[in-house]
Amino acid sequence: MNSNPSPLNSSRYEGCTLTGALSVTTEVRDAISIIHGPAGCTHHNFSLLHATHLSNDRLEVPRLLSTRLTENGIIFGGEDALEESLARAVSLAPASVFVLSTCIVETIGDDVAAICAKDRGVPVIPVPTAGFLGGVFETGVRNALSSVASLARPATETTLSANLVGEKNLEYGADENATEIERLLSRLGITINLRFVRGIETRDIGRLSSAAVNILREPALRPVGEDLDRRLGTPCVDSFPAGLTGTCLFLEEVGRICGIDATAAVEEERAHQAAMLSRFDDIAGSRVCFQSPHPMLRGDPGAVAICTECAEALDLTVDPDGAAIPLPYPAPVGTAGLRRMLHRWRVLIREKQRG
Structure with a gap:
């Protein structure tokens, strides 16, 4: 765990481990995700996930439950609260249940894995999500993917x-x-x-x-x-x-x-x-200047390589006085992603030319 309080040496700007895991487990639509910890952790993440879904025209509501740990549970242990929440979750007849432990639960030492291992007639899968141990958003994603995959078994045959x-x-x-x-x-x-x-x-x-x-x-x-x-x-x-x-x-x-x-x-x-590139012949020969959208992403070699390759293909000139083009993050996917990126370039180049 990084104990240096300097923001430049901290990984916490990379996001919450719990949120990363929930971005995976809540995509199993007939499952319930239990957040073992204070109610605030659940409220924050429910709001984030719901707002993101709505902005992408997805009307489903994340299926979350909270053990709602209070001061008493934090002092004397929250395992009873988890048992109660699991009983409630199972009563709702999900096809599977994922239990995500918060930082405070790992601190007090609740044996989440042992509780999840009990037979309840439905798979109950623990997902490690205590960010205070050094994890970040991406750690939560990785842990959740591996945990969900535990429900799979080797296939007898594969398809193309x-x-x-x-x-x-x-x-x-x-x-x-x-x-x-x-x-x-x-x-x-x-x-x-x-x-x-x-x-x-x-x-x-x-x-x-x-x-x-x-x-x-x-x-x-x-x-x-x-x-x-x-x-x-x-x-x-x-x-x-x-x-x-x-x-x-x-x-x-x-x-x-x-x-x-x-x-x-x-x-x-x-x-x-x-x-695809021929559709952008109208900006050929223009001057551009690639800039990072965020200080932490400055000099990303992948983004620079993608932009440089496209600039060369369109005969664009990289010039400090050219139209400011933000380096893409994350990288555009495939040829379709590049087409969307180049549409944005065209808008920025024309704005600069009208200047």
């Missing part, structure tokens, strides 16, 4: 399909990104098996092991990919495609893993990219 693992459920454009991956995979004759975890039910988790490949949202999820490979025997690609060249390399890597010659698919995608 892929799982999307660890989508950023709180970001705008998550569904558009999945659609782009689906389009790219179709060039190889590969379908989407499961979005793990987004908008699924508990029974769907049983299909996790039947895919030929797992496609991780980003390299930070490599530990999850390695865990799924070890437990279920499914190899992984460690990131969604990013950039013109990166998108073609993505097709080649997926093809290699699945035993498919990707040559034709790559040529088709390159032609598709050329047609």
Whole structure:
């Protein structure tokens, strides 16, 4: 755990571990997530998740319960409160229950795993989410993905399909990104098996092991990919495609893993990219200046490489006095993501020219 109070040496700006885990477990629609801790932790996260859903035209309400620990429970232990909340959750007939422990629960030492292990006629899965131990938002995502995957078992046979693992459920454009991956995979004759975890039910988790490949949202999820490979025997690609060249390399890597010659698919995608770029001939020769959208992201080599590649393809000049173009974060996914990015570039370039 980082004990240095300086903001520059603290990982806490990266977000709450509990929130990261809830962004995963609440996507199992017939499950209930129990937050073992004070009511405020549940209220804060319910508000965040609900507001995010509404902004993305999703009307479902997160299925959350709280053990509502008070001073008495914190002093004398909260295991009885967890037992009561589990009984209430089971009475609502969920297909599964996830128990997420808050920082205070880990501090007082409640044996959450032992309580969850009791037979209640429904799977009850503990998810470690105590951020004070050094975890951040991404830690919660990884822990939740591995915990949910514990409900899967090795498949007797696989299909020519892929799982999307660890989508950023709180970001705008998550569904558009999945659609782009689906389009790219179709060039190889590969379908989407499961979005793990987004908008699924508990029974769907049983299909996790039947895919030929797992496609991780980003390299930070490599530990999850390695865990799924070890437990279920499914190899992984460690990131969604990013950039013109990166998108073609993505097709080649997926093809290699699945035993498919990707040559034709790559040529088709390159032609598709050329047609996409031709729609932006009107900004060719313009001057641009790439800038970080946030000080902590300054100099991100991936974002710089993507922007530089697109600038070269469009014959743009990188100039300190050019139109200010924010480096993308997260990276735009596939060719469709680049098209949306370039539309924003066009607007900024024209504003600068009207200046």
